[in-house]
Amino acid sequence: MEPNTLIALAAAGGVFCLGFLLLGSGPSKGDVRVRQLSGNNSATNGFLARIKTEDGGSRRKQIEETLGKIEERQKTKKKKAKALPARLIQADWSMKPQTFMVMSAIIAIIAGGVPFAMGLNPLFCLGLAVGLGFGMPRFILNSAINRRQKKFTAHFADAMDIIVRGVRTGLPLGDCLKIIAHESPDPLGTEFRRVVEGESVGMPLEICLEQMYERMPISEVNFFSTVLNIQKTTGGNLGESLANLASVLRGRKLLREKIKALSAEAKMSAIIIGALPICVGGLVTVIAPDYMVELYTTPTGHRNLMIGAGMMVLGTTMMRKMINFKF
Numbered sequence: 001m002e003p004n005t006l007i008a009l010a011a012a013g014g015v016f017c018l019g020f021l022l023l024g025s026g027p028s029k030g031d032v033r034v035r036q037l038s039g040n041n042s043a044t045n046g047f048l049a050r051i052k053t054e055d056g057g058s059r060r061k062q063i064e065e066t067l068g069k070i071e072e073r074q075k076t077k078k079k080k081a082k083a084l085p086a087r088l089i090q091a092d093w094s095m096k097p098q099t100f101m102v103m104s105a106i107i108a109i110i111a112g113g114v115p116f117a118m119g120l121n122p123l124f125c126l127g128l129a130v131g132l133g134f135g136m137p138r139f140i141l142n143s144a145i146n147r148r149q150k151k152f153t154a155h156f157a158d159a160m161d162i163i164v165r166g167v168r169t170g171l172p173l174g175d176c177l178k179i180i181a182h183e184s185p186d187p188l189g190t191e192f193r194r195v196v197e198g199e200s201v202g203m204p205l206e207i208c209l210e211q212m213y214e215r216m217p218i219s220e221v222n223f224f225s226t227v228l229n230i231q232k233t234t235g236g237n238l239g240e241s242l243a244n245l246a247s248v249l250r251g252r253k254l255l256r257e258k259i260k261a262l263s264a265e266a267k268m269s270a271i272i273i274g275a276l277p278i279c280v281g282g283l284v285t286v287i288a289p290d291y292m293v294e295l296y297t298t299p300t301g302h303r304n305l306m307i308g309a310g311m312m313v314l315g316t317t318m319m320r321k322m323i324n325f326k327f
Helices: 003-024 029-081 084-090 097-117 122-168 173-183 188-200 205-215 219-234 238-262 264-287 289-297 299-323
Strands: none
Touching: 029 084, 084 097, 084 122, 084 205, 097 122, 122 173, 122 188, 122 219, 122 238, 122 299, 173 188, 188 205, 205 219, 219 238, 238 264, 264 289, 264 299, 289 299
């Protein structure tokens, strides 16, 4: 091979090696720029993730503090709900506590004074006075409260559905409450009407709901008030929260009806067992009064009546505790 050809090949090889070394010796500027951007993005993502974590922790802490305050208020409300003035409000009676106590005393005096004037045992008359004068009015009061609360809970889940549909279609919460107040049956409509009237005069919604819980101290109202208070404090989707609440309330209602069906036999047995001695004693008194006269006229008979009445009350209370399920 000629010397000129060898020189040309050597020069071409040297140029090729030099170009390979310059182009492949390290990363290009584009690669360096891509790495810089990726590094900045990772740092940015880490910073955003840290902010998000801190924000979630503060939000969770805020929700826990709100729930703690609400729980403390609910404990105080439950203590107040057992007082006589609160019980009269829950029954929606316009009677004052003083009037209720005077009426109870009058019934007690009549129930104990008339048998005492007829010459019966003073202990027997005292038992009648306490049972009829102080037990019967409170029994009627508790029955009125329970009857009103059952009517309220029967339609409360439907009211939550009305609010959910209204909120999802863009209606304000106040307008949804007005719809419930005018369209729902009593006592649900009456309670929401009072809430709407309180809002119309400038009272905050949480105060109106607290007053509603004082008039209707049940778990459903407590749940509703808690959801609205948390949503107002921390924000969130009100429609979704109330939809979940409505499903929970319907589940509680189904569970209540199931418990009622399963315990119906036990309740009927308790009613028959409790009423049987009284009915048999009354029938024997009508059919054979001479056989029962000693029970009503002698001290021994009075003592036996008092013992029997106490045992009946104790047994009825125990059977009621056994078949009265709380959930």
